[in-house]
Amino acid sequence: MNFDLTDEQKKVRDMARNFTTKVIAPRAKEMDRTGEYPYDIMAQMASLGMMGIPFPKEYGGGGGDWVSMHLCIEEISRGDVSLGALLDVTTSVAGNEIYSFGTEEQKQKWLIPLAQGKEIGAFGLTEPDAGSDTAALKTTAALEGEEWVINGSKQFITNTGLDNASIIIITAKTRVEQSGRTTISTLIVPKGTPGFTLGERYEKMAFHASATHEVFFDDCRIPKGYLLGDIYEGLAQHLSVLQTGRISVAAISTGLAQACLDEALTYTTKKYQFRQSLLESQTIPFKLADIAMMIELSRTIYLKAAWLKDQGRDYTLEAHFAKLFATETAKKIASDVLNMYGLFGCLEKYPISRYFKVAKLFEIVEGTSEMQRLVIARKLLG
Numbered sequence: 167m168n169f170d171l172t173d174e175q176k177k178v179r180d181m182a183r184n185f186t187t188k189v190i191a192p193r194a195k196e197m198d199r200t201g202e203y204p205y206d207i208m209a210q211m212a213s214l215g216m217m218g219i220p221f222p223k224e225y226g227g228g229g230g231d232w233v234s235m236h237l238c239i240e241e242i243s244r245g246d247v248s249l250g251a252l253l254d255v256t257t258s259v260a261g262n263e264i265y266s267f268g269t270e271e272q273k274q275k276w277l278i279p280l281a282q283g284k285e286i287g288a289f290g291l292t293e294p295d296a297g298s299d300t301a302a303l304k305t306t307a308a309l310e311g312e313e314w315v316i317n318g319s320k321q322f323i324t325n326t327g328l329d330n331a332s333i334i335i336i337t338a339k340t341r342v343e344q345s346g347r348t349t350i351s352t353l354i355v356p357k358g359t360p361g362f363t364l365g366e367r368y369e370k371m372a373f374h375a376s377a378t379h380e381v382f383f384d385d386c387r388i389p390k391g392y393l394l395g396d397i398y399e400g401l402a403q404h405l406s407v408l409q410t411g412r413i414s415v416a417a418i419s420t421g422l423a424q425a426c427l428d429e430a431l432t433y434t435t436k437k438y439q440f441r442q443s444l445l446e447s448q449t450i451p452f453k454l455a456d457i458a459m460m461i462e463l464s465r466t467i468y469l470k471a472a473w474l475k476d477q478g479r480d481y482t483l484e485a486h487f488a489k490l491f492a493t494e495t496a497k498k499i500a501s502d503v504l505n506m507y508g509l510f511g512c513l514e515k516y517p518i519s520r521y522f523k524v525a526k527l528f529e530i531v532e533g534t535s536e537m538q539r540l541v542i543a544r545k546l547l548g
């Protein structure tokens with residue numbers, strides 16, 4: 167067993183870490199305050215090759231692996247989780263789905279610009295009546311001649327409404343078998359297609375620099391060839407790339423938890439320098455030790471899941487463990503560090519209040535904690 171990162175993986179991690187320290191961290195507070203999407207930062211991330219790390223070079227990628235991709239996501243999220251989520255949705259989910267199930271033509275048309283970071287992608291699964299129960303969707307796509315006609319809506323879709331957002335990959339009911347079984351398929355809908363519109367941007371409690379909208383399809387027509395993968399396997403395909411997304415959410419939460427620890431180390435040493443009793447009583451140092459341990463465990467489990475994926479092995483259970491553990495850990499760490507600040511923890515001027523609010527959201531994104539426990543328990547009980 168070898169826990170060492172390769173030279174290439176270390177290079178990616180260090181490149182992302184330096185970029186975060188120099189470019190992202192100084193802007194994060196303002197981005198979150200204004201909700202402004204940082205196109206200039208994204209362009210720099212693209213030129214550093216971050217969006218394409220795990221894809222082959224012929225598709226505009228870096229020819230790297232998913233371990234490197236997730237080290238990059240962790241480091242970027244240490245500066246700002248909305249940019250970590252940008253990488254998650256564009257690369258781990260949308261790009262991954264086209265790479266895994268798309269035709270050569272689809273890869274040329276849509277994967278290359280995503281991998282190069284020239285465009286970003288969105289992933290539409292959640293509907294007003296289909297959240298955790300993903301199969302309860304109502305959106306339909308009927309084949310009329312050479313076109314799919316889509317009707318329905320998706321809610322809470324990340325990476326929408328942006329100038330460089332190019333496509334949304336959605337699930338839709340494409341036919342009902344005589345047996346009464348519904349067939350769910352995956353379709354690629356490019357931005358600007360008539361009948362594809364966006365609702366108001368959601369005003370979330372945190373995570374403001376990540377754009378999230380409801381999307382509507384009203385007699386939205388796309389060519390027949392925009393079906394992605396097997397017509398009968400759309401839901402399974404969509405859910406399979408969400409497993410990779412769960413590793414990414416774990417990496418985002420690990421980066422966020424690390425940011426909390428970094429803050430705590432700077433702040434507590436300053437705050438308590440004249441109140442040595444608190445440092446000597448070990449209340450704070452023991453808490454810091456627990457936090458460092460929990461972060462290392464979050465990192466270890468998401469890296470194991472990414473490594474299994476790179477080996478072409480089943481990583482389902484590890485992806486659920488990683489998502490559940492890292493998100494709940496980040497929330498607890500943010501709360502513990504906020505406590506260390508005492509009354510100052512509630513002030514917007516300190517990043518810990520931002521970290522505390524956003525940590526909660528990742529328990530919901532890409533499957534709630536309850537759903538992770540449900541799937542893990544089902545696997546255990548056979």
Ligand SMILES: Cc1cc2nc3c(=O)[nH]c(=O)nc-3n(C[C@H](O)[C@H](O)[C@H](O)COP(=O)(O)OP(=O)(O)OC[C@H]3O[C@@H](n4cnc5c(N)ncnc54)[C@H](O)[C@@H]3O)c2cc1C
Nearest residue numbers: 289290291292297298322323324530531532533534536537
């Ligand atoms: C910031 C943000 C960004 C998002 N981005 C996207 C995106 O890009 N694309 C996308 O498709 N979706 C996105 N989502 C949606 C997200 O994936 C869903 O919110 C999530 O899957 C939960 O669905 P729901 O909110 O409808 O909750 P529901 O399914 O309505 O669940 C409500 C509560 O009931 C619990 N529950 C439900 N079923 C069970 C059960 N069987 N057993 C036990 N408990 C249960 C849940 O755990 C939860 O606590 C985003 C959400 C957020 C908050």
